[in-house]
Amino acid sequence: MKIKDILKNKNITAKELATQIGMSEAGLSVAFSEKGNPSLSTLRKIAEELGVKVSDLLDEDCTSLTCPKCGTKLKIVEE
Numbered sequence: 001m002k003i004k005d006i007l008k009n010k011n012i013t014a015k016e017l018a019t020q021i022g023m024s025e026a027g028l029s030v031a032f033s034e035k036g037n038p039s040l041s042t043l044r045k046i047a048e049e050l051g052v053k054v055s056d057l058l059d060e061d062c063t064s065l066t067c068p069k070c071g072t073k074l075k076i077v078e079e
Helices: 003-009 014-021 025-031 040-050
Strands: 064-066 073-075
Touching (some): 003 014, 003 040, 014 025, 014 040
Antiparallel strands (some): 064 073
16 A cells, blocks of 8 residues: 555644544554555545545555455456
């Protein structure tokens, strides 16, 4: 995920972002770690706070998500 690059470009720290969206800094860090799996609502909060699209937070090669409950592959489509 490109969150670190976006934060750097907008001159915002992860701690500031976490506070603005009501998360702990540790929770935000875990969400965007290699094993993280942030919810769509979390991604939307982050994107809105940073003034970017949800797809901007994802790696370029990330075109689908897997539902953690049923395992269904979901294609990411930007409206």
